[in-house]
Amino acid sequence: MALTPLDIQNKEFSTCLRGYKREDVDDFLDEIIKNYERMYKENIQLKEQSDVINKELERYHQLEDTLHNTLILAKETAEEVKNNAEKEKELVLQEARLQAERIEHDGIEKLKVLNNEYDNLKRQVILFKNKYVHFLDSQLKVLQDTDEIEENVLEEIACGKGLGDSRGA
Numbered sequence: 001m002a003l004t005p006l007d008i009q010n011k012e013f014s015t016c017l018r019g020y021k022r023e024d025v026d027d028f029l030d031e032i033i034k035n036y037e038r039m040y041k042e043n044i045q046l047k048e049q050s051d052v053i054n055k056e057l058e059r060y061h062q063l064e065d066t067l068h069n070t071l072i073l074a075k076e077t078a079e080e081v082k083n084n085a086e087k088e089k090e091l092v093l094q095e096a097r098l099q100a101e102r103i104e105h106d107g108i109e110k111l112k113v114l115n116n117e118y119d120n121l122k123r124q125v126i127l128f129k130n131k132y133v134h135f136l137d138s139q140l141k142v143l144q145d146t147d148e149i150e151e152n153v154l155e156e157i158a159c160g161k162g163l164g165d166s167r168g169a
Helices: 005-010 022-159 162-168
Strands: none
């Protein structure tokens, strides 16, 4: 049980024959009461301050826990965002590779078509050249045959046979 200043003030001592001088004891007890009362009040104030500080400390501990949990959550979220970004990057790269392969495949197919068309055009040019050379050869032969006929006609005319003679013959 704690002793209060009032307990000290109300304390009565029994008297005896060879006891202390009552006035000195009362003065000393008054001094003790004043000091004890001051210390008692200080103690109460310190307990109140301690309670306030403990409450603040508890609040800071809760805040620290909240910040710690928030930090952990932020780290986890950052890691998740990083992982999602990595997955997204892989998907984009995979899609880009597939698209590049499609473009390459389409390009190869178009090149094959163009090469086939080029080969067909080359064959047509060669065929046209051959036909044209054949045509020119036949026209040259006709011209040569015509030259021979003309030479024969001119020879006959020069020999005196005339055109009329050759009709009758």
